[in-house]
Amino acid sequence: MNPLSSPLLTDLYQLTMLQGYFDAGMTGEAVFELFVRKLPPKRNFLVAAGLETALTFIENLRFAEEELAWVEKSGLFRAGFADSLAHLRFTGDVHALPEGTVFFANEPVVRVTAPLPEAQLLESRVLNLIHYQTLVASKAARTVVAANGRALIDFGLRRAHAGEAGLLAARASYIAGFAGTATACAGPLLEIPVFGTMAHSFVQAHDDESQAFADFARSFPGNAVLLIDTYDTLAGARKVAALAPKLAAEGIRIRGVRLDSGDLDALSRGVRAILDAAGLREAIVFASGNLDEYRVAELVAAGAPISSFGIGTSLVTSSDVPYLDAVYKLQEYDGRARRKRSTGKATWPGRKQVYRRFKGDGTLAGDTVSLAEDPKPGEPLLVPVMRGGRRVGPRGTLTEARERSASELARLPERLRSLDDAAEPYCVDIAPSLVALAAEVDAAETGAPA
């Protein structure tokens, strides 16, 4: 059983509810929406990511024999329930924000319309995939803004929360504008550019640092980025400068150097000067080591001569905000709008659409969340991506998502590009029809006017 594609990678209660729905004959049409209830601190916007991986999960959703066997022998379900699961496929519709779309609180990212058991069963894994990739794309977008054109590489695999997060962090950060990743399998699996040269262990394993540099440059002629901070960064740069003519005589050029510790602003200047004095003006200075968008912004503002940054842990764990308040909620069942009213967790009922308005220069001007049947001025953001269980049109590519994200980031109001909380948040209106529907649902449920 591959956990990543298994329908059992779900919360058990999805399965118990499915039995309940089958027992009660509740297989009418349900509408669920995935959205973020509230933007966390220091997130002035979010970037949607993960849709294509979620759609792949949805279209392949089925219970294999070993999974059905577990359901049967678990003792948790009634006899015959596994047979109902055996035939279950997703036959519904999905509307969604295309990957790379900027969005805000209370705006549906995905809307699922399907027979109740099918729509219910998607919850855990679809949230799991879209929450994480949106979290990372949103963090990455902040770093892209901070880097102001310098290249960023995802370095986070080792501290990512297990393996799939490592791979999907590469995917989400690439959507948001990273140049690529150090995670090798993102090359063959996702066609994302992969980068990487050497770690400290390579230098340490050699008895002599210069020898390590020479060995590596000869193994990767023209492509070696030498890690120079294992013992003393400036001394390392001088060794590179001394080595360069010898390698040049062999026809080998050094591509650049990497700094991974210490005062990166001061060291990058010192290293740049040493390289320039040795005629290595084209050698790049790459920086890494506990970087996040704030450190990148500082280094860029200071004018540190760094051409590329490797960003690891802060990116893949979204360390300052390691989760979003993302939920997947029933909004309509059997033709009736539904609403959860739990304290602090109330939701807007009904099937919704987001309408976005733009200023004359293309800048985002404001959104309205309305009922799908009550259009408002602006561009509708949710588009059909699956109908009757099959994708609508060709699957979205990473390149399209990346271009969309770049275009959206370029059209963000300037105040939202701040790494801190915007002086004024982006305006998301709730349409009067939606407010009225919420009151109507409340009244119907309580038997009293809302």
Added chain:
Amino acid sequence: MNPLSSPLLTDLYQLTMLQGYFDAGMTGEAVFELFVRKLPPKRNFLVAAGLETALTFIENLRFAEEELAWVEKSGLFRAGFADSLAHLRFTGDVHALPEGTVFFANEPVVRVTAPLPEAQLLESRVLNLIHYQTLVASKAARTVVAANGRALIDFGLRRAHAGEAGLLAARASYIAGFAGTATACAGPLLEIPVFGTMAHSFVQAHDDESQAFADFARSFPGNAVLLIDTYDTLAGARKVAALAPKLAAEGIRIRGVRLDSGDLDALSRGVRAILDAAGLREAIVFASGNLDEYRVAELVAAGAPISSFGIGTSLVTSSDVPYLDAVYKLQEYDGRARRKRSTGKATWPGRKQVYRRFKGDGTLAGDTVSLAEDPKPGEPLLVPVMRGGRRVGPRGTLTEARERSASELARLPERLRSLDDAAEPYCVDIAPSLVALAAEVDAAETGAPA
């Protein structure tokens, strides 16, 4: 290509370094150690987890044809490199802390002794697996201490950082003492108890809350935990109380209720009173909803009548501390100790062992990190788990790890059980032989006394 078992789920630089090592004939014996450089705030101890999953990865490590094909056609490596990879297997030794062992900063969790390319190649994935599971086990252990005997269930899948984290969070929290998880596939894949009943959508999909409760209780006679906070928690409890006699007449008992929002202390008392008054003294009150170890400790201290807690996002993302400063460093190569001296990132060289001393009552008294060849008083914590690429003895079971963790938590000095920073951290001595070796290595590398 399954990313979770692929040797390409690694940083590209591991592969470029391997080519460099092969080119330079550097296949001598290397010793790498995985450790945490510094405990983060509010972590007075850590609980080792992930070893068995890492060993499974190590013993199955090999490049399949499609992976070799990518290496060849990527254009990143010299011709023939893929052939070297085709034959690569792990043939070395591994020493490690058994899962469930409590440990501290600078103490090796895993020590790998193998030909340099093999040991190097393990870095990214072994760190990825052990870092995350240790992170979650350590967070879970704090919650177990806070719960003081009440049952805890992992509810985190949807907000875990993608799929493998969801599954491994169930594993790590079970090691640390959780009673089980809501993640269904942890049942068939890991034999962890799974729990789960209903979500708000089940209630919302019904036109009437009482009907939802009745339907569910009939589908799961004797086993239904009814979620009562969708609209109004106390009203929900009264509906359960009213329903109970009707169900009892059908021979159906309600197992309990769940609260997922609001003031859980006050509501649990109100609900308990309603249930008791209805003769439902055996019905349990289960609580969930943005809980972490601090909230659990408060509710337990207040005497809230809650028998079990569901812990989600805070657990699986270790939200207050979403990563550890975990690293995997070369400590020895070809018989010579090695040391990284990068600013703020210096390491202790050589192959090491941890010796733990105990007080008369079994409480942990202090550790010494020493060279493996320089034993100190106390129990050596690292044990051989793999020799010549094969496991030593039977694989460790989750039950063993769970029992070990419980025993270790019971023997923690009281001050370390605080959820805040201990008044006095646990004492980890660095043996004089290790300090001397570090000075010796520095002197050899710089050509000057350290």
